[in-house]
Amino acid sequence: MLRSFYRPNAKSKFISQLKPCTGGSTISLFSSAVSVTTIVTTLQKCNSLFQAKLIHQQLLVHGLYRDFSTRLVWAYLALDAPSYSISILERLTPSSSAVICWNALIRRSLRLGFSRDVLSLFRRMLRLRRAPDHYIFPSVLKACGELTSFRSGASVHGVISTIGLDSNVFICNAMVAMYARCGELDDARKMFEEMRERGVCDIVSWNSIVAAYMQSGDAKNAVELFRRMTSDLEIRPDGFSLVNVLPACGSLGASLHGMQLHGFAVRRGLFEDVFVGNALMDMYAKCGMIEQANKVFERMEVKDVVSWNAMVTGYSQVGRFEEALGLFEKMKEENIELDVVTWSSVIASFAQQDRGYEALSVFRQMQVCGSKPNVVTLVSVLSGCASIAALIQGKEIHGFVIKSVLNYDWNDPGEDLKVINGLIDMYAKCESTNVARFMFDSVAPSNRNVVTWTVMIGGYAQHGEANDALKLFSEMFQDGNSKKPNTSTICCALMACAHLAALRFGKQIHAYMLRNQYESEMLFMENCLIDMYSKSGNIHAARVVFDNMQHKNSVSWTSLLTGYGMHGYGDEAIKVLGDMRAAGFVLDGITFLVLLYVCSHSGMVDQGIRFFESMHTEYDVIPGLEHYACAVDLLGRAGRFDQALKLIHSMPMEPTAIVWIVLLSGCRIHGNVELGEYAAAKLRELGSENDASYTLLSNMYANARRWRDVARVRSLMKYSGVKRRPGCSWVEGKKGTATFYAGDRSHPHFEQIYELLADLIQRIKAIGYVPDTNCALHDVDDKEKGDLLSEHSEKLALAYGILISIPGAPIHITKNLRVCSDCHNAITYISMIIDNEIILRDSSRFHHFKNGSCSCRGYW
């Protein structure tokens, strides 16, 4: 180390050091005679730039500059004044000692991370025709690797060949590493194989090529090469080799091989190496053998902060968050110096559990401790904010990002893109899709990566802006963008399709998936497909996807169950439940929630209540608030209000708004005004009135023709500023979906639509349809009510659906709220006079209309 070698003595006084000297080789300085040794020590000990310059000057004055110039270069370097060193070096005639100085300068820049300076110094050397020696190339190549500049690397390679140093093993090893860092794995491999042929291949070469494969994510080849290495008798794998190959075992889940390596490490005495211990822990953790990881951790005599971090993340990765956080606390107790990885891991761990506030609090602790957040920290804390939709805190982090960490360049975001993606995700998840979109648009298309697209599409999909999600998804494939969606992008797009019941679009995505080989991550996507098909009205396709799955998890089963429930196929669902249990899946809280939902939508009230009762007694699953709400819903829909009330009163927890809303909803269906008013009063007490509860109440009054109460609720709504969500229905056309509101005349073909609708109404009236004027929630005369009814959005959507439909093909209509009973009735009649099956999805379930009957059998 230069610094320690030339450590300046702070107290030394320059003048007093220059003692006159007699005898030996003497020179005259400051009118005194001093020895060469004295000048050298003085230069070595000088501790300020001022002193160095003073000596510099004196040497010039006394004509001694030439003899001491390289000494001066070192002195300036030691004083951290490389520019002085360079200016001396540039004027110096080439010599071996001058080359050593250039090398020292270059190494200094590399050590400080100034890779560009390394290259410019090297080029300067070449320009000045100073021949570099073999010592310097590894440093220069390393700089090229750090800059991932393949071009510079290749040109340095050229220089090496010209000088004839391409058989130097150090240099060749550095070249392998450089090519690997630049992502040129083939070149690295070629280099390595050439070295083997020439027999200049040592353990470092092997380690480098294994590391190269690991860095490019090719664990299989890394392990394969390691095997070849061990079969070479002249090569003895060392600690580095293990540290290179262990992560490969981890990512391949090759625990057996990992355990063999553990044995190897112990036998060769490599276990003492803290790096090896850490890599072993990581391997075990990645293979899901967390207890083994812990054993290694406890047996390690020397632990560093990485060991602790690896254990914290190990626990976090297997979902044992409390243990992870416990270790974090222990680290603090034992005064272990926490690094940015520790903080980031803990923040990420909280974010994963949707514990955003705790993530934020750790982030603040981190700042108090003076640790500087990096990209990963920021991404983690932003995902914490996103997980709890904490917009204000998310904005704070945004402010922090702008203020103190990154000064991102929208035209060349580089690493910062991850933070920008995190910000887009946070804003989108906090329901600020406009801000998110603004940021998304600010990143030039060529600079966006697949995550940028995914978070934006996912943001739209999550907040019901499904049309925008699909529009953006389509844009991904347009010229100039052409980014290949990943698994999550596809899942987000499928979610949007499910929301819109956009069956055709969903099928296209399904076809795309099959064409583009996503085999490795099929499970998630297939689960999304089940959901998409069943929510788009094609439960049979959902079943086909399910039956063809190679691996299923509990989500697959519950998705299918939910699908059957939505379509009112209770019997099918019960069969599936039997298969699920036969396949060895244990019924948990979520399964029971789905079962209650299924029963409620299939009119299987007694069966549902039996499930509810048995979940605690037979399956040891304690019913939570949601289970109670579902059970109340089940009883309410069936009009069994006494039982519903009894259940509410028996709840071990305070009933929340959702319980009263489902009760109110049941009351609306069955016209139980008295109990409905009671539920509404409870909602008022909780301060949880919203558009849904007001609408239910006013509809209930309207059904009972209590117009004064309807007016009262409406004015109350107006007074409290709650806006009624307008009902709308949509049909998937060739280009996106066509959406209709009640009385909507905005569609370009509205005249045709109204004409067809009028004709349909007339024809069904002739076969017995009578408008149910109770459904017109306005106090007007019956004629007018009939007109209002005929303009309901679902009727308009149906008329349009008939206009664009292929004869015989099912017509899919979706409504954002519940379908009204008059529309239900009218559509039943219409299904008698057209050939197409009509599949209507409302906010509650599916209705399949065919030949004058509906699948829901009145349970809706």
Add this chain to the structure above:
DNA sequence: GTAGGGTTAG
């Protein structure tokens, strides 16, 4: 002057 390869976080 004495070079080259390594572990943890999203």
